[in-house]
Amino acid sequence: MIFLADYTLKIVALGSALLGIVAGSLGTFAVLRKQSLLGDSISHAALPGIVLAFMITGSKSSLILLLGAAVAGWIGSYFILGIIRHSRISSDGAQGVILSVFFGIGLLLLTYIQSQPNAAQAGLDKYLFGQAAALLKEDLWITVIFGTVAIICMALFWKEFKLMTFDPIYGQSLGFSERATDLMITALIVIAIVTGLSTVGVILMSSMLIAPASAARQWTNKMGAMVVLSAFFGALGGVAGALLSSLIPNLPTGPAIVLCLTAIVILSLLLSPNRGILARSAQRYRNRFAFSLQKLLLDLYHLEENHTDGERAHSIKTISLIRSREGNIRIALQALESNNWATQTDEKLWTLTQDGRIQAEKLLNKGEENL
Template identity: 55%
Template sequence: MSSILALFQDYTFQTVALGSTLLGLISGVLGSFAVLRKQSLLGDGVSHSSLPGVVMAFVLLGSKNTEVLLLGALVSGLLATLLIVGIVRHTRVKFDSALALVMSVFFGLGLILLTYVQKIPNSNQAGLKRFIFGQASTLLKRDIDLMMICGLVLLILILLFWKEFKLVTFDSDFAQSLGFSPKKLNLLLSFMMVLAIIIGLQTVGVILMSAMLITPAVAARQWTNRLWVMVTLSALFGAVSSVAGTAVSSLVPKLPTGPAIVVCVSAIVVVSVLFAPGRGILHRLYRRRKNRILYKLEGSVPDGSAT
């Protein structure tokens, strides 16, 4: 117990935990819209597509500042998103096929560029690989400030366009009949998800970022049919699992923070899928068995009208 109390008083742990919590909260909010719009894989595609932007920002500007690298990742992620939308809109290629195509091309290009940079003598490229698997322990106060600013902007946009996002998520045709532009709203939501993904790359990396975006929302969806409740629960699940994963990685030697957070939030999904009322597997089995027993009891009762 004393070790846990000492851990929460450690400045490094507080910094990493705060950054991870902000990431879990932001990812949970925006991931809810991604799940409901059936675009869960968009986070995976954008996170993988951001890798060449990170490396190109380092090559062109020669700087390893987090802000510079994340700016490159943002440009690359937005370009990938626009390519996916353009392919779906102007060709007969489906969304999942377009996403797989763009994601594989961009991620492959990023790996090629990363290999090239590593072969340049005295290029000082050390640290770029942290964006592949994540390295939350490298988070600094300025990184936390950047995450707080971006997260505040995203939450304000969610509050300002709550009704519009709700309409376009559940019934885009009705939203269009009211004078809203589903295309513009979808692009705005996609841009917001890209920004949320980019600010989380340093914490969990391009490979696991999609799990941070989608998993809390999947767990929250099992408990409710109301959007605001789902968004709140998803943000809560993301924040709690981030703190728990950070604590576990700090207590267990050589355990990376990103995977620990993903395992914690995955455990929440398992509990939700099994025990959530209404949608939970065990609850449905219990209800089915109860209905079967009632049906047998009703069938065994003699019909009084026949006498």
């Protein structure tokens, strides 16, 4: 907590936390609507807006530059939707064109004003990769205001957005316009992106939308919970990355935040209790083991049936003859024993118990019923 006493660090941490909350919660919609990369296109498309806003007003106030970014980002996304609607180019092609061309125009303008004699433009390129250390109180207020507006809009239209996200056709039949919803959600995503440009930069901003929401998706199936979790993850990754970048020299903020968020995503993918990779492989292992136990039980049962001379106990060697390559038989036999389905005779031979026989017959009957 000592380092939080530092004024700059306090601002940086607070700003990144706010940004994480805004981007994380709104990113939920982008991810669920399979528009994750729209954020990438919008944030690239915002660059010419920043430069043009500077060229027109001559001001370097964050508010004016970010308004320019918002307008350009929104125009870019409008173009993308227009291209998809009015031509046979699919959404990836439309995004690729708009993203690269807008970014190119932005770079053209940026390098053009950089080549001009007055040096007033210095510092505009912080919007490429972000610079949390340069955050001012003004930036914090911008994040708070933009973010509050966006989150209030989301809360107001929560039901409509949810409906149009999961079942747009039903929504349309109720009279909601898909186009209007598209434009509104896009506008909110534009706002979320714009709030992060000075911290994370245009190139990596999309990650702030995608990563927290993708991580949150692993832990819940409820949309409300997903938004809250995603906001939390966004804040966590944002603060961690921003602090790291302030503490370690030559560590740009945007990339640091992105890597922290990526770590959260990887952990979520691995550890989530229901869909997580570890949980699923454990489940798969348990299933396989249970199946191999059943199979062993049936094998013992068939061995008994075939030995009409009453020889009911068999050595591990005999059993393994009919069960080649099926894992460790000793462990499986011990598991059967602990279920009271098999027991070991004094001569170290294995035989079924009465319970085991009943169980095997149950399995066989079930198998026949299934046939």
